[in-house]
Amino acid sequence: MRKTPQKRAQNVKAKQRANISFRMNILFFTIFLLFTLLILRLGFLQIVKGEQYSLDLERREEVPVNTSVPRGRIFDSEGRIMVDNEPQRAITYTKMQTTKSKEIFEIAQKLSVLIEKDVNNITKSDLQDYWLRKYEEEADELLTEEERQEIEDDESLETKKEKNGAIDRLMRSKITEEQLQSFTQEELEVIAIYREMVTGYALSPQIIKGGEFSKKALKPGQISEEVTVEEFARVSERLGELKGVNTTTDWRRVKTSSLAILGTTTLPKEGIPKDSLDYFLARDYTRNDRVGKSYIEQQYEEVLQGQKSVVKNITDGKGRVFDVQTVYEGEPGKDLVLTMDSEVQLAMEEIVERNLLAFKGNPGSKYLDRAFFVMLDPYTGEVLSLVGKQLVKDPETGKQTVRDYAFATFTTAYEVGSTIKPATLLTGYREGAAKIGEKKIDEPIVIKGSKPKSSVFNRNSRISMNDLEAIERSSNVYMFKIAYGLANSVYRPNAPINFDPDGFRKMRNGYAQFGLGVPTGIDLPGEVSGVIGGTVPGNLLDLSIGQYDTYTPLQLAQFAATLANGGNRIQPRVVKEIREPSSDGAQLGRVVKEFAPNILNTIDNTEAEINRVREAMQRVYYGDNGSAKRAFGNSPFNGAGKTGTAQSFFYDAEKGTSFATVNLTHVGFAPFDNPEIAYAVLIPQASLESSYKTNFSTPFARELVDKYFEIQKKNAALKENDSTSMPQIKPAFTNEVIDEEQAE
Numbered sequence: 001m002r003k004t005p006q007k008r009a010q011n012v013k014a015k016q017r018a019n020i021s022f023r024m025n026i027l028f029f030t031i032f033l034l035f036t037l038l039i040l041r042l043g044f045l046q047i048v049k050g051e052q053y054s055l056d057l058e059r060r061e062e063v064p065v066n067t068s069v070p071r072g073r074i075f076d077s078e079g080r081i082m083v084d085n086e087p088q089r090a091i092t093y094t095k096m097q098t099t100k101s102k103e104i105f106e107i108a109q110k111l112s113v114l115i116e117k118d119v120n121n122i123t124k125s126d127l128q129d130y131w132l133r134k135y136e137e138e139a140d141e142l143l144t145e146e147e148r149q150e151i152e153d154d155e156s157l158e159t160k161k162e163k164n165g166a167i168d169r170l171m172r173s174k175i176t177e178e179q180l181q182s183f184t185q186e187e188l189e190v191i192a193i194y195r196e197m198v199t200g201y202a203l204s205p206q207i208i209k210g211g212e213f214s215k216k217a218l219k220p221g222q223i224s225e226e227v228t229v230e231e232f233a234r235v236s237e238r239l240g241e242l243k244g245v246n247t248t249t250d251w252r253r254v255k256t257s258s259l260a261i262l263g264t265t266t267l268p269k270e271g272i273p274k275d276s277l278d279y280f281l282a283r284d285y286t287r288n289d290r291v292g293k294s295y296i297e298q299q300y301e302e303v304l305q306g307q308k309s310v311v312k313n314i315t316d317g318k319g320r321v322f323d324v325q326t327v328y329e330g331e332p333g334k335d336l337v338l339t340m341d342s343e344v345q346l347a348m349e350e351i352v353e354r355n356l357l358a359f360k361g362n363p364g365s366k367y368l369d370r371a372f373f374v375m376l377d378p379y380t381g382e383v384l385s386l387v388g389k390q391l392v393k394d395p396e397t398g399k400q401t402v403r404d405y406a407f408a409t410f411t412t413a414y415e416v417g418s419t420i421k422p423a424t425l426l427t428g429y430r431e432g433a434a435k436i437g438e439k440k441i442d443e444p445i446v447i448k449g450s451k452p453k454s455s456v457f458n459r460n461s462r463i464s465m466n467d468l469e470a471i472e473r474s475s476n477v478y479m480f481k482i483a484y485g486l487a488n489s490v491y492r493p494n495a496p497i498n499f500d501p502d503g504f505r506k507m508r509n510g511y512a513q514f515g516l517g518v519p520t521g522i523d524l525p526g527e528v529s530g531v532i533g534g535t536v537p538g539n540l541l542d543l544s545i546g547q548y549d550t551y552t553p554l555q556l557a558q559f560a561a562t563l564a565n566g567g568n569r570i571q572p573r574v575v576k577e578i579r580e581p582s583s584d585g586a587q588l589g590r591v592v593k594e595f596a597p598n599i600l601n602t603i604d605n606t607e608a609e610i611n612r613v614r615e616a617m618q619r620v621y622y623g624d625n626g627s628a629k630r631a632f633g634n635s636p637f638n639g640a641g642k643t644g645t646a647q648s649f650f651y652d653a654e655k656g657t658s659f660a661t662v663n664l665t666h667v668g669f670a671p672f673d674n675p676e677i678a679y680a681v682l683i684p685q686a687s688l689e690s691s692y693k694t695n696f697s698t699p700f701a702r703e704l705v706d707k708y709f710e711i712q713k714k715n716a717a718l719k720e721n722d723s724t725s726m727p728q729i730k731p732a733f734t735n736e737v738i739d740e741e742q743a744e
Contacts, residue, residue, distance in 0.1 A: 069306040069332050070306065070333065071085060071265070071304050071306060071332070072300075072304035072335045074296065074304075075338065075729070076338050076340055076341055076345075077338060078730060079727045079730045080342050080730045080732055081256055081730070082342065083254070084253075084256070086251060086253075087249050087251055088249070088250050089226075089229075089249065090249065090250035091207070091209045091235055091248075093107070093196070093206050094203060094244050094246065095206075095244055096244070097202045097203070099202075104194065104198060105133065105190075105194055107197070107242055107243065109190050112189045112190045114238065115208075115231045116189065116223050117193050117208075118225060119188040120222060121192065121269075122195065123195075126194075126195045127191065128175055130187070130190070131180060132175075143171060143174070147170065201288065204286045206288060209227050210226065210250060235247050253265055255738040256732030256734060257342065258738060259345065259349075260407050261386060262296050263293070263294040263295030263297030263298055264294050264295075264297055266290050266291055268290060271288040272291055273291070294525075295407060295525065296336065300575065306330065306333035308330050309326060309329055309330035333581070334579060335579045335580070337575070337576045337578075339383050339384065339573055339575065340574065341711075348373055348387045348707065352372075353402050355700050357402070359683065362687065362691075364690065365686070365687060367659065367661055368391075368685050368686055370405055371388075371682070371683045372388045372389075372408070373385065373680070373681050373704055374387070375704075376560075378560075378562075378675050378676075379597065379675075383573065386406045386554075387409075388407065388408045389405055390402070390408070409552065410553075410554040411527065411528055411552070413531060413551055414550050414551070414646070415546060416546045417545065417546040417547065417644035417645045417646030418474045418545055418644040419546060419556060420544075420545070421470075421544075422613045422616070423510060424482055424510075424544045424545070425478075425613055426605050428482035429605055430609075431485070432485070433483075434467060434485070435467075439466045440478050442455050442464075442475050442478060443462040443477060448494050448495055450538065453541060454476065455477050458475075468619060469625070471613065471616035472623045472626050474627050479544040480541045480544060480545075483543070486506045486540070487500045488502075497537045501535050503540050504543070507543055511549075513569065514569060515559055515569050517529060517549055517551060517555070518555075520552075522554060522571070523575055527552075531550045547647055554680075556665065556667050556682060558570075558572060560679060560680055561678035562603065563678075564669035568599045568602050569601050569602070570600065571597075571600055576594070577591050577595065586729060587728055588729055618639075618640040618672055620640065620643065627643045631701070631702045635706075637671050637709055638672045638673070639668050639669060639672060639705065640668060642666070642667050643698055644663075644665035644695075645663070645665070649661060661684075661686070662685075662689050663682065663683065663686060664686040664695050664697035665682050666680070667681075677705070677708060
C-alpha cells in the first residue's frame with residue numbers, strides 16, 4: 001500500500017525532531033563538560049593555589065611606607081627630656097613603579113617655581129644628566145658612527161646594557177666644563193629638585209625640602225632647607241597638578257645635652273649606611289629610612305624606630321596606582337629612660353672639664369689631652385655618670401676647645417697602675433700566694449741583670465708589713481712577691497727569674513673576675529677589652545701592679561663596684577627602662593620593660609677575704625699612712641678607695657720618638673657600709689715622668705664624690721621615681737638645644 005503524502009511529511013518531521021534532540025543533547029553535554037572543567041579549575045585555584053595567590057596579591061599591594069612616625073624620645077632618670085623630636089614642614093615626592101623620568105622632570109620644573117632649593121649639593125653627574133636631557137640632538141652628535149660601532153664590536157661588552165653604559169660614559173666625557181657651567185640659577189634649582197626626586201624608591205616618600213635639615217649658619221648664597229610657610233601653602237594649593245608631591249610634617253632629632261653616648265641618627269639624605277643595608281632591608285626598612293648610627297640611638301634602634309604605616313596600593317592592569325587604602329596606621333617609637341640624672345651628669349662634666357683645663361697648665365703636661373670619670377650603682381650596675389673630656393683644636397678657629405669624649409670610657413684603654421692592687425691581693429688569697437694577715441718584707445727586688453724594683457715609699461730599706469698595710473701604703477713589693485707565688489717561685493736577691501708561665505693565666509683570670517681585661521657588658525656598641533700583653537716572665541711583676549695590660553675607665557669602675565657590693569660583677573647599663581610613648585605629653589607612658597640587675601659572675605673569694613681587702617681600702621682614705629688620707633681623711637661619707645700611678649709612653653709622631661709619661665688613676669666606693677656609688681678616675685699622660693710630683697687625681701676624685709652627695713642631699717626631699725607609676729615629664733635641665741648635624 002502506498003504511503004500518502006501526509007504520512008511522508010510526518011516521518012520527515014519525526015526525523016527532524018530526533019536530529020534536533022540529538023544535537024541538543026550533544027550541546028547540553030558539551031556545556032556540562034565545560035562547566036565541570038570550569039568548576040574544577042576554580043576549585044583548583046581556590047583550594048590548591050588560593051593561599052599562594054593571596055600572598056602574591058598582598059605582596060604586590062600591601063607596601064610598608066615610611067610615613068615618618070616620630071622616633072622614641074630619650075629621658076634622664078628623673079624624666080627630663082634629653083633627646084626630643086621637633087616637627088618640621090616638609091615637601092615630599094613619591095614615585096610609582098611606572099613613573100617615567102620625563103614625568104619626574106616635568107614635576108621638578110613646576111616645583112622650582114613654587115619653592116627655593118639650595119644648589120650646593122649638585123654633582124657633576126647631575127649637571128651632565130640635565131645637559132643630555134636638554135640638548136638631546138647635540139648629545140647624539142657627541143659620538144661619531146665609528147665610535148659607536150667600536151663599542152658595538154667590543155667583545156668584552158657582552159650585554160646591551162653594558163654597551164649602552166659604555167656609550168653613556170663616553171658621551172659624558174665629551175661634555176665640556178663650559179657647557180656644564182652655562183645653566184641659569186633657575187635651571188640649577190630644577191636640577192637640585194630633580195636629583196632629590198630620583199634618589200627615592202618607588203612607593204617610598206622622598207623628602208625634597210624640609211625635614212631634618214642642618215641649622216648651621218648659612219654660607220653666602222646658600223638657601224635654607226627649611227620650608228617656609230609661604231612655600232608650604234603654595235605647594236599645598238597645587239597638589240592636584242603635582243602628581244606624587246605631598247606636603248606633610250616631618251621631624252628633626254634635637255638634643256638637650258652634648259653627651260656623646262646619646263648617639264646620632266642618619267639624616268634623610270644619608271638613609272641606611274651601606275655597611276648595614278642588608279641587615280635593615282631584611283627587617284622591612286627602606287633605603288632612605290633614618291636609623292641610629294652610634295651609641296644609644298644605634299643600640300636601641302629597634303625600640304626607638306617605631307612601626308611604619310602599611311598601605312594597600314590598588315593598581316590597574318598596567319600597574320598604575322589609582323587608590324591607596326591604609327591597612328595599619330603605624331605608631332611612634334618607644335621611649336627610653338636612662339640611668340643617669342642630668343643634674344648629676346652635668347655637674348660631673350663641669351668638674352672634669354674645669355680640672356682638665358687646670359691640669360693642662362701644670363709643668364710637663366704637654367701630652368695631657370683627656371680625663372675620665374665613671375660612677376656606677378654597685379648593686380644594680382646602673383651608670384650614674386659617664387664623663388670623658390678631650391682637648392682638641394677647633395678646625396675653624398684653631399683654638400683649643402673641649403669636646404665630649406664619654407664614649408672613650410669604654411672604647412679606649414690604658415695602664416692603670418696601683419689601683420689594681422686589691423685585685424692582685426684577692427688573686428693571691430685565692431691561689432695560695434698570700435694569706436689574711438700574712439706579713440711580707442717590702443725591700444728592693446734585685447733581679448740578676450736588671451735594675452732594682454721597689455715601692456715608692458721604700459727605695460732602700462727592709463720593712464715588714466701585712467696585707468692591710470700593703471694596700472694602705474701601696475706596696476709594689478708585696479704584689480711582686482704575690483706574683484712570685486703565682487708563678488711557683490720564691491724571690492732570691494740577685495737570682496734570675498724562673499717563673500712558671502701559668503702565673504700569667506692565674507693573674508689574668510683573677511683580674512677578669514672583676515671585669516678587668518674583659519668586656520663589662522655595657523649596653524652600648526663599640527666596647528673594647530683593652531690590650532693583653534705577652535708572657536715574658538719579668539712582665540708578670542709589672543702586671544701585678546697595673547703596669548702592663550691596659551684597661552678601660554669603665555672596667556675600673558666595674559672593678560670598684562664588685563668590691564663595693566661584696567663580690568658580684570654586675571653588668572653596667574645606661575638604659576633603665578623602656579616606656580610607651582606619652583599619651584598626653586605631660587606624663588611618661590607605661591613601662592614596657594624594666595632592666596633588672598644582671599650578675600655576670602661572683603668572684604671566687606671568701607667573704608672574709610673580700611672584707612679584708614675592703615678594710616684595707618678604707619685605710620687608704622683614713623689610715624695613718626693612707627695614700628689618699630690628705631684628700632679623703634676628713635670626708636663625711638666614710639668611703640674606701642685606692643690610688644694609682646702608672647708609667648706609660650706617648651709616641652710623638654712629629655718628633656718620631658716616645659716620651660715616658662705618667663697615668664693617674666683612682667677607684668673607690670662610698671659609703672663604706674652600704675655603698676651608693678662606686679667610681680673611677682683616669683687621667684692618661686697626665687705628666688711627663690720627669691716632671692711628675694704628685695697624684696692630683698685624688699683630690700680630683702674627692703671633689704667629684706663631694707658634689708654627688710651634695711646633690712643627693714639637696715634632692716633628698718624629692719619623691720623617688722617609681723617605675724610602675726606615670727611620672728611627670730620634666731623640661732631639660734638646661735636650655736641648650738643641639739642640632740644633630742651641628743653636634744657632629
